[in-house]
Amino acid sequence: MSMNEVIAVLAAIFVAPIIGGIVAGIDRKVTARLQGRYGPPLLQPFYDVFKLFGKEKMIVNYWQIICAYMYLAADVLTVVLLALQSDLLLIFFVLAVGGVFLVIGALAAESPYSQIGAQRELIQMLTYEPLLILVFVGIYLETGSFKISDIIANYHEPLLLSLPLLFVVLGYALVIKLKKSPFDIATSHHAHQEIVKGVLTEYSGPYLAIIEISHWYETVFILGLCALFWHTNFIWMAVLLVVTYFGEVLVDNICARLTWRWMLPHAWTGGLIMSFANYFWIYEKIK
Amino acid sequence: MVDSLIGISILLPFIAGALCFFTKNHRVRAAIIVTTGIILTISSLMIFQNLNGPYLYTPETLLGLKVNSLITFADFALLFIILAIAFKLGNPLVIVLTLLQIIPLAYFELKMAPHVEVTPALYIDNLSIIMNLIISIVGSLICIFGIRYMEEHEHHLHLKKSRQPRFFFFLVMFLGAMNGLVFANNLLWLYFFWEVTTFCSFMLIGHDKTEIAIRNATRALWMNMTGGVAFVAAIIFIYYNTQSMEYLSLQALINHGPEVMTALLLPFALLCFAGFTKAAQVPFQSWLCGAMVAPTPVSALLHSSTMVKAGVYIVVRMAPGYQGTFLSTMVATFGAFTFLTASALAVNMSNGKKILAYSTIANLGLIIACAGINTPAAIIAAVLLIIFHAISKGLLFLCVGTIEHAIGSRDIEDMRGLYNSMPAVSRITIIGILTMMLPPFGALMSKWMAIEAAANIPWVVVMIALGSGLTVLFWARWAGIFVSGPHLKVFESQGKEGFFAPLVTIFKGFYTKAKWKDPASIKVPLVSLAIGAIILSLSVPWLYTFLVDPVLSCYKPGLFVEPFKTGPMGFTSGAGAFYVLPVFLVSIIAYLAAVVAAKQKDHRVFSAPYMCGEQYADIAEPKFRSHLNNWTNYVPANIYMQDIIGESKISYWINIIALIILIVLFGEVLR
Numbered sequence: 011m012s013m014n015e016v017i018a019v020l021a022a023i024f025v026a027p028i029i030g031g032i033v034a035g036i037d038r039k040v041t042a043r044l045q046g047r048y049g050p051p052l053l054q055p056f057y058d059v060f061k062l063f064g065k066e067k068m069i070v071n072y073w074q075i076i077c078a079y080m081y082l083a084a085d086v087l088t089v090v091l092l093a094l095q096s097d098l099l100l101i102f103f104v105l106a107v108g109g110v111f112l113v114i115g116a117l118a119a120e121s122p123y124s125q126i127g128a129q130r131e132l133i134q135m136l137t138y139e140p141l142l143i144l145v146f147v148g149i150y151l152e153t154g155s156f157k158i159s160d161i162i163a164n165y166h167e168p169l170l171l172s173l174p175l176l177f178v179v180l181g182y183a184l185v186i187k188l189k190k191s192p193f194d195i196a197t198s199h200h201a202h203q204e205i206v207k208g209v210l211t212e213y214s215g216p217y218l219a220i221i222e223i224s225h226w227y228e229t230v231f232i233l234g235l236c237a238l239f240w241h242t243n244f245i246w247m248a249v250l251l252v253v254t255y256f257g258e259v260l261v262d263n264i265c266a267r268l269t270w271r272w273m274l275p276h277a278w279t280g281g282l283i284m285s286f287a288n289y290f291w292i293y294e295k296i297k
Numbered sequence: 298m299v300d301s302l303i304g305i306s307i308l309l310p311f312i313a314g315a316l317c318f319f320t321k322n323h324r325v326r327a328a329i330i331v332t333t334g335i336i337l338t339i340s341s342l343m344i345f346q347n348l349n350g351p352y353l354y355t356p357e358t359l360l361g362l363k364v365n366s367l368i369t370f371a372d373f374a375l376l377f378i379i380l381a382i383a384f385k386l387g388n389p390l391v392i393v394l395t396l397l398q399i400i401p402l403a404y405f406e407l408k409m410a411p412h413v414e415v416t417p418a419l420y421i422d423n424l425s426i427i428m429n430l431i432i433s434i435v436g437s438l439i440c441i442f443g444i445r446y447m448e449e450h451e452h453h454l455h456l457k458k459s460r461q462p463r464f465f466f467f468l469v470m471f472l473g474a475m476n477g478l479v480f481a482n483n484l485l486w487l488y489f490f491w492e493v494t495t496f497c498s499f500m501l502i503g504h505d506k507t508e509i510a511i512r513n514a515t516r517a518l519w520m521n522m523t524g525g526v527a528f529v530a531a532i533i534f535i536y537y538n539t540q541s542m543e544y545l546s547l548q549a550l551i552n553h554g555p556e557v558m559t560a561l562l563l564p565f566a567l568l569c570f571a572g573f574t575k576a577a578q579v580p581f582q583s584w585l586c587g588a589m590v591a592p593t594p595v596s597a598l599l600h601s602s603t604m605v606k607a608g609v610y611i612v613v614r615m616a617p618g619y620q621g622t623f624l625s626t627m628v629a630t631f632g633a634f635t636f637l638t639a640s641a642l643a644v645n646m647s648n649g650k651k652i653l654a655y656s657t658i659a660n661l662g663l664i665i666a667c668a669g670i671n672t673p674a675a676i677i678a679a680v681l682l683i684i685f686h687a688i689s690k691g692l693l694f695l696c697v698g699t700i701e702h703a704i705g706s707r708d709i710e711d712m713r714g715l716y717n718s719m720p721a722v723s724r725i726t727i728i729g730i731l732t733m734m735l736p737p738f739g740a741l742m743s744k745w746m747a748i749e750a751a752a753n754i755p756w757v758v759v760m761i762a763l764g765s766g767l768t769v770l771f772w773a774r775w776a777g778i779f780v781s782g783p784h785l786k787v788f789e790s791q792g793k794e795g796f797f798a799p800l801v802t803i804f805k806g807f808y809t810k811a812k813w814k815d816p817a818s819i820k821v822p823l824v825s826l827a828i829g830a831i832i833l834s835l836s837v838p839w840l841y842t843f844l845v846d847p848v849l850s851c852y853k854p855g856l857f858v859e860p861f862k863t864g865p866m867g868f869t870s871g872a873g874a875f876y877v878l879p880v881f882l883v884s885i886i887a888y889l890a891a892v893v894a895a896k897q898k899d900h901r902v903f904s905a906p907y908m909c910g911e912q913y914a915d916i917a918e919p920k921f922r923s924h925l926n927n928w929t930n931y932v933p934a935n936i937y938m939q940d941i942i943g944e945s946k947i948s949y950w951i952n953i954i955a956l957i958i959l960i961v962l963f964g965e966v967l968r
Contacts, residue, residue, distance in 0.1 A: 067897075070905070070906050071780065071781075071782070072895055073716075073780040075891045075894055075895045076888065076891040076892075076895075078891070079887045079888070079890050079891035079894065080884065080887050080888070080891070082887065083883050083884065083886065083887030084887075086883075087879075087880065087883050091876075096876070099745050099748060099749065100736070100745065100876065103735075103736045103741060103745060104736060104880065106735070106769060107735050107736065107884075109769075109773075110734070110735060110769065110772075110773045110776075113773050113774065113777055114773065114776055114777040114780065116777070117774065117777025117778060117780070117781050118777065118780045118781055118782075119781075119906050120714075120781060120782050120906045120919055120933070121906035121907045121908065122908075122931055122933055123907060124906070124907070125781075125933040126933075128774070128777060129774070129935060129936045130936075132769075132770045132773060132774055132936075133770070133936065135766070135769060135770070135773075136766045136767060136769070136770045137766075139762075139765070139766040139769065140759075140762040140763045140765070140766040143748065143758075143762035143765070143766075144758075144759065144762055147748075147752045147755070147758050147762070150749075150752045151752065151753075151755075156749060156752075206907065206909075211907050212906060212907060271941075278763070282759065285759070286755065286759075289755045
């Protein structure tokens with residue numbers, strides 16, 4: 011392992027949650043403003059997590075502990091692999107490990123809210139996972155590699171210019187992954203969740219804090235994925251990230267929640283059509 | 298030495314099966330089965346140990362009789378037995394299909410090409426060895442599991458006269474037929490063993506003699522007989538199109554020159570079709586689902602190491618032969634379609650065995666898709682998937698069988714909270730499930746390779762992507778169901794293990810109270826398969842170098858590009874990388890951290906599940922206060938999406954589309 015790689019791993023482990031927490035703070039602030047409120051301080055997510063760590067450890071089932079830790083480990087590993095510029099599909103599969111353990115943890119608790127949340131989370135995973143694979147396949151078709159390091163080394167144009175439709179698909183998948191409205195079906199960060207708190211119903215105290223931190227890692231991973239679409243220039247990359255994330259927050263605030271019966275067919279049809287259109291475009295270009 | 302080992306692999310199960318048939322004493326029979334299993338395992342390991350490079354072998358005589366004539370004779374004898382059974386069943390379809398094999402085969406052997414001699418008759422390379430290892434080890438473990446299982450099974454059925462001799466006759470013989478099938482190079486021999494597996498599976502599926510068992514066995518028979526007809530047709534067309542006996546050797550068929558490609562395309566397509574029927578690909582999926590009525594060892598054997606694996610074996614084996622043709626693309630499309638649809642069907646199943654059945658069909662579809670994609674990387678994915686699927690699926694079937702005997706149900710909704718009452722079996726089942734779906738385990742690694750290899754055929758990769766999303770759904774919720782429920786009796790032995798607590802917990806889990814009471818013949822197969830699934834996943838780089846890589850030698854040198862490099866960490870390929878060990882290490886660390894966290898003293902462990910304040914006082918009982926202050930049970934259940942993708946709703950359309958794909962395949966081949 012070279013020095014650079016060590017630094018990348020350390021940054022992924024220690025800096026990523028800080029970034030993720032700040033992004034969460036900004037998210038809350040912007041959301042508040044969009045709703046005509048003043049909003050909490052920027053560092054409120056950190057205060058929340060510290061407070062959660064100080065609370066009593068209460069669980070319904072021991073498996074929740076395993077699941078919380080596995081969820082965190084998978085998400086940290088996701089970000090580490092991203093920082094190491096590893097294989098996109100591998101990163102995706104590791105991300106899926108986190109999702110699976112979140113679901114198992116929710117199923118472990120007997121509460122019907124948590125059970126329904128788990129079922130819905132599974133359907134959300136079912137919806138966004140194929141879309142992410144399609145996006146990665148598009149990146150492969152354009153750049154000839156699934157490996158981020160190869161893409162950065164050998165491909166010198168912004169991916170967004172050749173994969174615009176796939177970027178839309180990615181955005182679609184990420185709203186579902188981040189469980190933002192209109193797809194906050196399994197759980198939600200807002201206080202208006204219809205099934206109490208869905209998958210997170212039975213998590214409290216330190217274990218909820220662990221899940222919250224995992225969520226920050228996830229946010230960083232998602233931003234990293236979007237950054238890949240303009241890896242040639244830092245300023246444009248930053249612009250792309252800001253615009254994308256603001257777009258997600260905006261969608262979160264202006265949409266009402268949909269049901270999974272709407273989400274699944276629409277996301278798949280839309281995603282498939284856009285992916286194929288983009289693949290076709292790539293083929294035409296290569297010709 | 299290798300000669301006799303090969304002889305043992307093929308003949309011993311036939312002899313042992315016959316011995317089982319004539320042995321009345323239960324203990325003696327058990328001893329025969331265990332001994333056979335051990336000898337088969339050792340012999341397969343020794344073949345693996347003693348072989349470097351392909352091994353050619355043509356047995357001339359057996360007990361003074363010419364082997365070639367013996368097999369021809371046995372072949373016709375078998376077909377006539379099936380014909381007799383068909384008449385007894387009164388099933389015109391089976392009669393016609395049997396006659397469609399007997400008459401052309403007789404015409405071929407007597408008139409067209411009398412005295413076919415193919416050398417070598419047996420050809421053993423790494424792919425055969427891999428198959429032989431799977432059949433001998435996983436298959437034997439399943440047979441051993443069957444000893445105790447069948448005792449309990451017959452106890453449940455209150456049989457007056459034990460029918461176990463007949464059962465083990467076919468079960469053990471199956472292993473011999475499979476070994477013969479994977480060693481055979483002479484297509485006529487291969488065809489014989491092919492038909493033996495069809496026949497054995499028919500007898501085993503119908504073993505319980507209930508009405509539904511006989512109906513499903515008959516369906517399995519006729520569907521596999523269509524494959525048999527295609528097989529005979531392929532043999533005849535090979536001879537007719539090339540006017541040469543040379544290509545009746547499987548190796549010659551695969552390594553043919555470009556000048557005979559068009560002549561051999563139809564035989565390839567027919568053989569692939571035979572493989573599809575045996576591997577229960579759509580539209581033939583119903584026979585494998587129907588096979589669930591048989592006792593668990595049968596379904597475990599059919600699904601993991603034998604029967605269906607014969608189907609994918611032939612398709613993967615021939616892959617280099619049809620590389621670069623339209624047929625190859627269609628095979629990939631067909632396999633990917635099966636993967637997608639079978640995964641969708643698995644999602645709306647609550648019957649544990651049917652979930653496993655559809656998942657098997659899906660995985661076989663993925664293997665066939667890999668064969669169709671037909672790059673070295675894809676073939677590696679296919680071979681690895683054959684290995685890992687055999688182990689994990691064999692394990693899962695045995696788990697469900699054990700659970701079924703304990704709780705009297707195979708419905709996954711009835712397995713809620715099973716971790717409380719059957720911790721050991723539940724833990725092993727969860728391991729089985731995780732090895733099917735998560736990194737760094739082998740099945741998922743093969744899927745990763747498959748997706749990377751499929752990336753250049755967009756419609757195939759789309760089907761694989763959608764299908765793989767569906768597989769995560771039904772596996773994850775099943776694993777979750779096991780641990781569902783309140784854990785009240787945990788940690789009885791808290792503090793005793795001290796420093797080694799985390800280590801002990803790995804083996805014992807969080808729950809140490811309930812003892813595992815099953816007998817050794819059930820424990821040993823379960824534990825060894827579970828350990829095997831994990832260890833093999835970790836030793837993938839080694840497995841690749843020694844076993845899988847040489848499989849690729851059948852690829853023509855010009856096409857051969859080394860697709861993967863193995864290192865201590867796992868795989869790296871031109872297009873991507875898969876790190877086995879780091880992922881595994883991180884998972885272990887997280888697990889240990891969780892164990893340490895759970896062991897801390899300051900836990901106020903249990904709170905009642907959240908019920909909006911209407912929770913029943915006793916948290917072991919899932920009740921809430923409903924109208925009129927009544928305490929009402931609540932029943933959680935999975936979303937099976939039956940209104941959208943219900944089996945009865947979509948099976949019809951799936952079959953039609955699959956038929957269309959097959960018609961297009963043959964239409965284009967015949968053009």
